[in-house]
Amino acid sequence: MINALLEGIESLRLPCSWVLLIPATAITLFGRRRSALVVSVFVVVATLIAWVRFAGWWFETPSGAIQIALGFGIMATAAIAWKFDRGLTDVFAAAVAGIVSVWAWIPCVGPELAEILNNSRREPLSQLGGTIGFFLGLLMPFILFAAVGVLFPKLEDKLDNRFAIGIGAALFGLVGLLFATTLYDDLASALFRISEF
Numbered sequence: 001m002i003n004a005l006l007e008g009i010e011s012l013r014l015p016c017s018w019v020l021l022i023p024a025t026a027i028t029l030f031g032r033r034r035s036a037l038v039v040s041v042f043v044v045v046a047t048l049i050a051w052v053r054f055a056g057w058w059f060e061t062p063s064g065a066i067q068i069a070l071g072f073g074i075m076a077t078a079a080i081a082w083k084f085d086r087g088l089t090d091v092f093a094a095a096v097a098g099i100v101s102v103w104a105w106i107p108c109v110g111p112e113l114a115e116i117l118n119n120s121r122r123e124p125l126s127q128l129g130g131t132i133g134f135f136l137g138l139l140m141p142f143i144l145f146a147a148v149g150v151l152f153p154k155l156e157d158k159l160d161n162r163f164a165i166g167i168g169a170a171l172f173g174l175v176g177l178l179f180a181t182t183l184y185d186d187l188a189s190a191l192f193r194i195s196e197f
Contacts, residue, residue: 008137071180
């Protein structure tokens with residue numbers, strides 16, 4: 001698990017990871033004072049969807065009408081969370097972001113993730129720990145940001161302004177727009193092609 005954690009941290013530098021990091025950034029900014037809760041939901045949902053996907057129990061990468069519908073769903077989720085500003089809407093937005101970002105993600109595979117991927121179809125439960133470790137490493141900046149916000153509430157108060165929230169909402173809406181126009185998978189493919197582990 002430690003090696004998977006370290007490989008996840010190393011994956012932060014790779015463009016293929018941006019497919020996960022862009023929605024995570026949007027949700028973190030959008031989370032306001034609830035960033036610890038919102039980031040936790042994103043990390044848990046993204047990790048579980050990745051594990052289920054690695055095990056072969058998840059749907060193929062969305063395409064066509066499904067991708068367009070997902071895009072409009074993401075934009076609607078962002079608009080609803082922006083308008084109502086409630087913990088429940090932010091948690092729902094974080095869960096949606098975790099699902100769609102991992103669904104569209106094309107991972108750059110290093111030795112640890114390769115082992116997880118190779119063994120997940122045969123022994124999915126034994127690979128859950130490695131998947132958790134990898135995602136904790138990959139999403140470490142957001143986890144640390146949420147932890148700092150809990151430890152130093154005054155710092156989080158500075159980010160609890162309409163500008164930061166607006167950037168998060170716009171970024172999340174942009175992800176939805178790219179999904180709706182079927183460009184998000186093109187972005188994921190392009191980022192994967194320029195990545196070298």
